[in-house]
Amino acid sequence: MLIRKPADIRPSEITSETNYINRRDFIRAGAIAGGSLIAGAAGAAVIPDTRQAALSGIKKSEFSTDEAPNSYEDITTYNNFYEFGTGKSDPFRNAEDFKPRPWSIDVSGHAEKTGTLDFEDFMKPFDLEERIYRMRCVEAWSMVIPWVGISLADVVKHFQPTSKAKFVAFETLNDPKQMSGVRWGSLDWPYREGLTIEEATNPLSILAVGIYGKSIPNQNGAPIRLVTPWKYGFKGIKSIIRINFTSSRPRTSWNMAAPQEYGFYANVNPSVSHPRWSQARERRIGSGLFADKQETLMFNGYGEHVAHLYKGLDLRRNY
Ligand SMILES: Nc1nc2c(c(=O)[nH]1)N[C@H]1C(S)=C(S)[C@@H](COP(=O)(O)O)O[C@H]1N2
Numbered sequence: 001m002l003i004r005k006p007a008d009i010r011p012s013e014i015t016s017e018t019n020y021i022n023r024r025d026f027i028r029a030g031a032i033a034g035g036s037l038i039a040g041a042a043g044a045a046v047i048p049d050t051r052q053a054a055l056s057g058i059k060k061s062e063f064s065t066d067e068a069p070n071s072y073e074d075i076t077t078y079n080n081f082y083e084f085g086t087g088k089s090d091p092f093r094n095a096e097d098f099k100p101r102p103w104s105i106d107v108s109g110h111a112e113k114t115g116t117l118d119f120e121d122f123m124k125p126f127d128l129e130e131r132i133y134r135m136r137c138v139e140a141w142s143m144v145i146p147w148v149g150i151s152l153a154d155v156v157k158h159f160q161p162t163s164k165a166k167f168v169a170f171e172t173l174n175d176p177k178q179m180s181g182v183r184w185g186s187l188d189w190p191y192r193e194g195l196t197i198e199e200a201t202n203p204l205s206i207l208a209v210g211i212y213g214k215s216i217p218n219q220n221g222a223p224i225r226l227v228t229p230w231k232y233g234f235k236g237i238k239s240i241i242r243i244n245f246t247s248s249r250p251r252t253s254w255n256m257a258a259p260q261e262y263g264f265y266a267n268v269n270p271s272v273s274h275p276r277w278s279q280a281r282e283r284r285i286g287s288g289l290f291a292d293k294q295e296t297l298m299f300n301g302y303g304e305h306v307a308h309l310y311k312g313l314d315l316r317r318n319y
């Protein structure tokens with residue numbers, strides 16, 4: 001985000017990304033179907049990555065938007081995941097061999113239940129839900145993503161935080177062997193994020209483990225990542241290995257990197273500009289290169305569920 005502004009994303013770059021995808025999926029489709037998909041010439045729809053496992057027992061949610069979701073292609077090829085590079089198509093290309101299993105999550109801090117859990121054991125107590133949410137990146141682009149996830153409020157309650165726990169801190173895996181981007185100093189690794197306990201237990205907050213009914217692809221934060229749809233996308237920390245209940249506000253990656261540009265709260269707010277660009281409007285990915293930008297909504301349109309969390313807080317100072 002420090003590195004490139006939305007205006008720097010040129011149409012030529014998007015074209016070359018599309019060509020790349022068609023080439024890769026052409027090769028993959030050939031391997032699966034013995035080359036019988038030759039008719040899928042340039043410009044054809046990309047074949048979704050069939051290696052993702054289908055998830056079952058997914059409940060619908062009243063919190064889902066009825067806006068049209070972005071395509072699987074948009075959601076899995078236009079990403080921010082600096083551990084795999086800073087370009088939008090880098091995570092798609094560089095995370096292919098990343099191993100999201102076996103995986104364990106360490107739960108620590110002010111809670112009755114703590115310890116290191118295998119991913120499968122971590123997941124067991126919780127129900128899978130579909131949550132179709134808008135996602136607004138601080139770089140002024142947005143998508144609609146049909147996540148599959150578990151309620152973060154359920155997760156927090158399960159571990160029984162004590163009265164000392166005021167925040168929940170998260171950390172991403174930091175593995176230079178698997179993540180080519182962490183060999184570079186683009187951020188101070190590991191990627192870190194955090195929420196207040198009230199934010200973490202808001203019904204909108206989820207830990208996502210899937211997209212479009214299948215397990216979440218590596219580039220989107222496999223095997224588990226945070227989603228808080230009223231906040232800028234950078235709060236949605238990917239590939240989580242650590243959850244820590246803390247009494248003081250945890251340090252968070254983009255706030256550490258540029259505190260005058262990225263705050264702790266990072267609530268979507270069209271009236272507070274980024275120092276280098278306006279946040280009043282956003283480009284919906286997939287709407288076409290010449291589509292008008294759309295208006296950005298306060299709390300990304302989720303105010304009825306979250307505005308009460310910030311009563312009495314000056315949202316211009318506490319950005
Ligand atoms: N570990 C980690 N998590 C991350 C990031 C990152 O670079 N590293 N980028 C963030 C940003 S800026 C955004 S907009 C979202 C993008 O999520 P998506 O690629 O699944 O759309 O992931 C967030 N989570």
Ligand SMILES: [Mo]
Nearest residue numbers: 137138233234
């Ligand atoms: Mo972002």
